[in-house]
Amino acid sequence: MNKNFYITTTLPYINSEPHIGFAAEIIKADVIARYRRQLGDEVFFNTGTDEHGLKIFMKAKAMEMPVQEYCDLYSAKFKPLKEALNLSYDKFIRTTDEHHVAAAQEFWRRCEKNGDIYKKNYQVKYCVGCEMEKTDSELENGRCPLHANMDLEIIDEENYFFRFSKYQDQLSALYKNNPHFVLPASRLKEIEAFVASGLQDFSISRQKEKMPHGVPVPGDESQVMYVWFDALVNYISTLGWPEDEANFKEYWPGLQVCGKDNLRPQAAMWQAMLMSAGLANSTQVLVFGFLTVNGAKISKSAGNTIDPFELVEKYGSDAVRYYLLAEMSPFEDGDYSEDKFRTRYNADLANGLGNLAARVSNLLEKNAIKTDLKIELENSDIKKTIGAFKEAMNAYKFNEALQVIWEKIKASDETLSRETPWKMTDSQEIAKSLKPLAQTILNLAYLLEPFIPEAAQKIQKQFLTSQITKGTALFPRLT
Numbered sequence: 277m278n279k280n281f282y283i284t285t286t287l288p289y290i291n292s293e294p295h296i297g298f299a300a301e302i303i304k305a306d307v308i309a310r311y312r313r314q315l316g317d318e319v320f321f322n323t324g325t326d327e328h329g330l331k332i333f334m335k336a337k338a339m340e341m342p343v344q345e346y347c348d349l350y351s352a353k354f355k356p357l358k359e360a361l362n363l364s365y366d367k368f369i370r371t372t373d374e375h376h377v378a379a380a381q382e383f384w385r386r387c388e389k390n391g392d393i394y395k396k397n398y399q400v401k402y403c404v405g406c407e408m409e410k411t412d413s414e415l416e417n418g419r420c421p422l423h424a425n426m427d428l429e430i431i432d433e434e435n436y437f438f439r440f441s442k443y444q445d446q447l448s449a450l451y452k453n454n455p456h457f458v459l460p461a462s463r464l465k466e467i468e469a470f471v472a473s474g475l476q477d478f479s480i481s482r483q484k485e486k487m488p489h490g491v492p493v494p495g496d497e498s499q500v501m502y503v504w505f506d507a508l509v510n511y512i513s514t515l516g517w518p519e520d521e522a523n524f525k526e527y528w529p530g531l532q533v534c535g536k537d538n539l540r541p542q543a544a545m546w547q548a549m550l551m552s553a554g555l556a557n558s559t560q561v562l563v564f565g566f567l568t569v570n571g572a573k574i575s576k577s578a579g580n581t582i583d584p585f586e587l588v589e590k591y592g593s594d595a596v597r598y599y600l601l602a603e604m605s606p607f608e609d610g611d612y613s614e615d616k617f618r619t620r621y622n623a624d625l626a627n628g629l630g631n632l633a634a635r636v637s638n639l640l641e642k643n644a645i646k647t648d649l650k651i652e653l654e655n656s657d658i659k660k661t662i663g664a665f666k667e668a669m670n671a672y673k674f675n676e677a678l679q680v681i682w683e684k685i686k687a688s689d690e691t692l693s694r695e696t697p698w699k700m701t702d703s704q705e706i707a708k709s710l711k712p713l714a715q716t717i718l719n720l721a722y723l724l725e726p727f728i729p730e731a732a733q734k735i736q737k738q739f740l741t742s743q744i745t746k747g748t749a750l751f752p753r754l755t
Contacts, residue, residue, distance in 0.1 A: 330503070448472060562606075598727060
């Protein structure tokens with residue numbers, strides 16, 4: 277029986293252009309969504325843009341633009357990623373959408389009705405870059421280590437607070453009863469330790485006169501919602517919550533993916549908010565590592581940002597997807613460099629998959645050998661590969677899943693070189709050598725569809741015809 281499956285990325289903050297770090301996150305989510313569709317699941321894949329908060333307000337002010345006009349301009353910069361990266365998401369939500377604003381307000385009311393929202397005066401150090409409060413223990417030399425070039429804001433005002441502390445025991449129980457709730461295990465231990473150390477209630481509003489760009493607090497025109505409180509609700513508002521209860525129940529709870537800097541909001545704050553609103557917790561939270569460039573943190577000031585659109589324009593979406601999936605472990609920090617990109621492209625795509633498909637198809641065409649292939653995942657030639665592939669995919673280890681496939685590509689290439697069918701003269705012997713290899717290529721192309729969909733679909737179309745022809749090069753070698 278087919279299952280409903282929901283997956284969402286975090287929503288990138290629109291204070292800057294799309295960068296390769298978010299591209300890496302959404303590509304991983306896309307692989308999961310495509311893989312689950314292959315398994316027969318009904319998938320709902322969500323992404324979008326986060327558009328409220330002090331950072332956005334300050335950026336629009338600096339650019340001398342009305343804040344909504346700024347949001348419209350910068351949100352539109354993220355939508356073309358769908359075509360550029362060949363993404364298959366179903367919904368692109370904006371937190372300035374009218375429905376989302378209404379959903380965030382209803383979520384507030386439910387938490388308030390449960391006694392979890394109250395008002396008090398407070399003073400706190402606040403990192404605008406993280407849009408989060410910071411304790412002295414989290415600072416290095418008096419600054420946020422993630423945004424060391426930014427001064428901390430000192431907020432001293434009367435705001436609404438969420439009773440985060442109330443949910444300490446329930447969160448600890450959630451983690452204990454679901455040992456894979458957060459992956460990798462090291463991140464689960466990290467959030468368990470954070471919760472066990474004692475939770476402090478957090479501010480969920482700002483004074484409108486100081487920061488007018490936010491969702492209005494229900495019943496209090498003088499306050500707007502804190503950006504995290506509003507933005508997290510997108511994971512359910514995108515499903516039509518609260519009006520479309522049927523669709524919401526069809527897909528929620530779901531899988532969330534994020535970067536390691538999002539661990540606390542996704543795995544603790546949001547989960548406590550769901551408990552307060554009387555809604556089911558997320559199914560699982562995958563926490564991916566950071567991406568660096570030539571070993572350095574990506575930073576505008578360092579001048580090392582990588583534009584994903586330019587990268588795709590130069591190398592194609594499949595090549596970009598492949599590198600970001602194959603070069604690094606998803607749960608650890610990974611690195612991009614032009615040299616490593618080109619080396620892996622030539623070795624794996626041009627000389628590996630592309631060359632194998634070209635050699636076999638060329639020999640089939642040259643010798644006029646007819647085939648009648650179909651995708652067959654249970655044949656003896658690939659059964660072992662599929663087992664290892666599924667094991668890696670079920671653990672979300674995309675690099676290991678691709679390694680399994682490339683081991684089979686290498687073995688097939690070695691078989692071709694050993695049997696040398698181009699030296700044979702008997703057509704039956706040639707066919708006996710080439711047909712199993714063609715079948716393997718077709719099967720591997722099916723497994724590769726979630727990763728490099730364009731090339732995988734081309735191979736399938738090419739190898740599902742009775743007379744396979746060489747066609748154009750899938751991945752021309754880089755010189």
